[in-house]
Amino acid sequence: MEEKKETHHFIEQIIAEDLKEGKHNSIITRFPPEPNGYLHIGHAKAICINFGIVEKFGGKTNLRFDDTNPEKESTEYVNAIKRDIQWLGFDWEDREYYASDYFEQLYGFAQKLIRKGLAYVDDSTSEEMAEMKGSTNQAGTNSPYRNRSIEENLALFEKMKNGAFENGSKVLRAKIDMSSPNLLMRDPVIYRVKKAHHHRTGDAWNIYPMYDFAHGQSDSIENITHSLCSLEFENHRPLYNWLIEQLEIYPSRQIEFSRMNVTYMITSKRRLLKLVEEGVVTSWDDPRMPTLSGMRRRGFSPEGIKMFIAKAGVSKREQMMDIGLLEECVRQDLNKTTDRIMAVLDPVKVVITNYPEDKTELLPIENNPEEEVRTYRKIPFGREIFIEKNDFKEEAPNRKYRRLAPGSIVRLKAAYIIECTDYIKDEATGEITEIHCKYYENSRSGSDTSGLKPKGTLGWVSAQHAITAEARIYDRLFTDPFPLNHEGKDFMDFINPNSLKVLPQILVEPSVQSKTAGERLQFMRIGYFCVDPDSHEDKMVFNQTVTLKDTWAKLQNQQKSTKK
């Protein structure tokens, strides 16, 4: 057996080392979303890293909702987040935790800090505090309230808790160092008065801990061995460690990795919200959104998304991934897993003049040529069929052309070879309205004795049997790969006006009638599609997930651009 060379990314190397040295017997990681929005591709990376590492090394991953800001958080988001993680295929078993479960303990931690003389109640306004903070190259100044006695601090803090003070009137601050070069160490606020209804604790609390006094402490309470987060928290690490040390609690270790950025995508909650609110997209699960719910509705598979994230890797460099790789990963998965079906997006009628008028055949066709053991279904064929308009030209454009033209022959997939004998053109519009062909009766797929060798194969549907459906063709939401990187311009200036094209009247083979919302298919020679939940009995709706690669179209475009 040849040994597979397995490389570990830098976090896995740290963990492997810790395990080897016996620093930990097993590891615990956590995914800590704030329930104030929907999960997107960037969260998917964090989920894959935290759960993936445990799959590799053994251990556990906790799901913990970081719900310390009641004004923005809700149970609705909690449920959406849980659904998305499950959809990706990860299981936190019974370890569903909430920072709000620890409010009592956190309060005790704060009292401990006060008793150690390491925290104080500050009456300054936020403006005053900002002023006293100093700046990157100027030390801050101590608050006039910095030297309150431990007893006074304890009493005031309790009063804050009991609701004696109004929002914004007092905060609890850690007493660290107002001249630290790290601004986060300049006596950070760790508790604020906030009289708000919490989605889990209701009105029990009038004060809530800040991120820095909740996140690390929750990690510690849960015995998280490795707390993996994104690069933006690097500057928080000294504070994370300081608090753990002063509180004398379990020393979780924070390790940062870079966030996932993808070309033509944005992931900031604020900006995504703007897209929804201004009606650029229909909803958070609009198939053009980078949210997991959007990608799911688009037809992206969890396997495809996970493959993409695995290929992106883990490092500390700012990563800007090509959206083309995401699409390619989805194609790779869908190529193996989806059934091929016949569909015509832009139909033109073909009459097979030498085929009997009242005849209908049921022809066998493979479901997926990638299957190890092939399975087949039957599709109806008749004298009148539809093909793509684009598959017929009045004159073959060049020698490489393989489709239908007067006098040329093509194979109809799983059916017969046909030859174009004539066509009808609307002289007013220049549009081809009907094509006449003859078929070779002895050329039927599987029993072809004609000896003919057509260069191309076309998709088709039977005019008599096809179902009319709607297709939604999606393109990238932005016209620029980096909509955020243009000085003086807003990302809204780069919205792609053609990101959605609705085709209300496509034709599909009758077998798709049985497909239900969420099912993925390949429209042969066109792309991957997914049944949208908007589908109903009278009309099915298909979302285009991604097109098939189209080297012919690429060649055509190249020729066009070189001619210019």
Place this chain on the structure above:
RNA sequence: AGACCUAUGGUGUAAUCGGUAACACACCAGUUUUUGGUUCUGGCAUUCUAGGUUCGAGUCCUAGUAGGUCUACCA
């Protein structure tokens, strides 16, 4: 300007005591194919710069340069 972090093809990631720069995507040229899909083959890099140590440097040392993050009672 201060602190912290990062620097390897167009993009992303490897190269584990210093020993032929590897893989994927993209791109280019072919191959196969009853999907112009899939498959398969080949092509594609002075490792940010300048010095230094060494038989040998992507890796070690020194000095630069470029980029990212940080001055919310958000997370």
